[in-house]
Every structure is written in structure tokens, then in C-alpha cells.
Amino acid sequence: MNATRSLNVLLFQYFRPSQMTTIRLCLGSRYTNPFRSVAAFTRCPSILRSVTSKNAYRWNTVHVQLPPGTTHFFLVAHNSERADSRAAVALDNMRVAICDPRGFAPDYLDEVGEQQHFVDYDHGGI
Numbered sequence: 001m002n003a004t005r006s007l008n009v010l011l012f013q014y015f016r017p018s019q020m021t022t023i024r025l026c027l028g029s030r031y032t033n034p035f036r037s038v039a040a041f042t043r044c045p046s047i048l049r050s051v052t053s054k055n056a057y058r059w060n061t062v063h064v065q066l067p068p069g070t071t072h073f074f075l076v077a078h079n080s081e082r083a084d085s086r087a088a089v090a091l092d093n094m095r096v097a098i099c100d101p102r103g104f105a106p107d108y109l110d111e112v113g114e115q116q117h118f119v120d121y122d123h124g125g126i
């Protein structure tokens with residue numbers, strides 16, 4: 001992926017059978033390699049909300065806005081250290097949408113550029 005000033009959005013679906021599992025988003029670039037150990041990956045922020053009766057045992061959708069200039073990212077799915085058993089997390093329909101800023105009003109782009117929130121959740125079931 002090339003570095004752009006555009007809005008880049010990562011979209012995917014996931015299924016997790018346990019509240020002891022999570023998915024983390026780790027950001028990097030072609031110039032850095034900060035992920036040299038398991039501990040480095042587990043310091044990345046979790047991008048899933050807590051499991052509820054509404055989103056448990058079903059496919060859910062996540063939309064993650066990547067910071068402008070992102071060229072490399074990693075999704076890390078893992079169990080909690082406190083988990084009693086192993087669990088797998090399924091990912092499907094992963095896409096990166098690159099939004100062309102020419103279609104937006106300049107004041108909207110300024111507003112988006114000032115925001116520090118890069119993760120947007122949409123947990124509707126399929």
C-alpha cells in the first residue's frame with residue numbers, strides 16, 4: 001500500500017467464540033520494524049469491543065480508519081493469558097478502501113485531519 005493523504009479504511013468481518021479473544025491493530029511503516037517479540041504485538045490497541053449477548057457467536061463487522069500515511073499494518077488475533085482453553089478467531093472479507101479526498105469539502109477534510117480517533121466500530125451481525 002502506498003502512503004497517501006487520503007482516508008484509508010480497513011473493513012473486515014470476524015467471528016470470535018470467546019470473550020477471552022481479541023484482535024489488535026499494529027501500525028508500522030516500511031522504515032520501522034518495531035515488532036520483534038510477542039510482547040510488542042500485544043501492546044498494540046485492541047480493536048474489538050467487549051462480547052455481549054447481541055454480538056456473541058455471530059459474524060460482526062469492523063471498520064477501522066487508518067491514520068494518513070499508513071503503509072504497513074498487522075492484525076493480531078490472540079487469546080488472553082487468563083484463558084482456560086484455546087480459541088480461534090475467524091477473519092473474512094478483508095478490504096482496504098482508499099477514499100479520494102477530492103470528493104470531500106475542504107472544511108470536512110480539515111475536521112477529519114484534526115480528529116485523533118482512528119477506530120470506528122460497526123458491530124452489526126450478518
